[in-house]
Amino acid sequence: MEKVIIALGGNALQEGSGPATAEAQLKIVEQSSEHIADIIGQGFQVVLAHGNGPQVGRIVLQNEYAAPITPAMPFDVCGAMSQGMIGYHMQQGLAKSLRKRGIDKGVATVVTQVVVDANDKAFAAPSKPIGPFYTEEEAGRLQAEKGYSVKEDAGRGWRRVVASPMPVEIVELPVVKAMIAQGFVVITVGGGGIPVIRGADGNLTGTAAVIDKDLAAEKLSEDVDADALVILTAVEQVCLNYGKPDEKRLSTISVAEANEYIAQGHFAPGSMLPKIQAAVQFASSKSGRRVVITSLEKAVDALQGKAGTTICG
Secondary structure, three states: OOEEEEEEOHHHOOOOOOOOOHHHHHHHHHHHHHHHHHHHHOOOEEEEEEOOHHHHHHHHHHHHHOOOOOOOOOHHHHHHHHHHHHHHHHHHHHHHHHHHOOOOOOEEEOOOEEEOOOOOHHHHOOOEEEEEEEOHHHHHHHHHHHOOEEEEOOOOOEEEEEOOOOOOEEOOHHHHHHHHHOOOEEEOOHHHOEEEEEOOOOOEEEOOOOOOHHHHHHHHHHHOOOOEEEEEEOOOOOEEOOOOOOOEEOOEEEHHHHHHHHHOOOOOOOOOHHHHHHHHHHHOOOOOOEEEEEEHHHHHHHHOOOOOEEEEO
């Protein structure tokens, strides 16, 4: 059975223009779960990772606005809260879709910590978007009033950005491996994992950051010896010159070609770039490994080589 890690993007968890309610999120997750269940039904052993940018951003805002009534939780705790919330909805949605197909598989979320390096240069240059989109004026006001770092996000608006250090170690990896071996569909490294720093005494301390979920999924893929990493996003294929008259869609490319496109600056940081970087890392880590980047709706076809962009070593 081919082992596949699926990294779900924000569009699989929340409709961009829809209301940011629990009910709306669950509805989108249930729709997304139909496609994931189809992949499981094809005989793939699936492990799920997911983003949390919009959700953790809203949790932070809720904490800040409620601070006069109850103490605000630190950023790492907000990340843990988002893991539990999203995992809960994914467990409900996917279990429902699997039952509909007569597939008897347990679905479980592991609240996952991921060790990062305290000296990672990312802490000096925040780059990971979180929370809702703002106009330039709104973003400027947040920067002035709250001291947030804000950046324009791939032409879609302005967002708060936080540090995005590289994942070093998945703390709960032995638990995840044991659950995979027992046949569970495991939801792990949610939002890239809760970023923690390991002290000299071996103890872990949370830190204010968001690990890129695609890079965390890549780390997970290597650690569990997956055959394929599927990165789901809003587009069916990776493109060169995206959105321009000379846009070019990519079907199958080598690691060398992907590296060349990165060097040429084709992919936006905080958007497609970390996906391609994760793809290069995994596809080159062991012979026979592949990465598929595509939309949720095309995932089944993409795993069969009929859609999406495939990166091979």
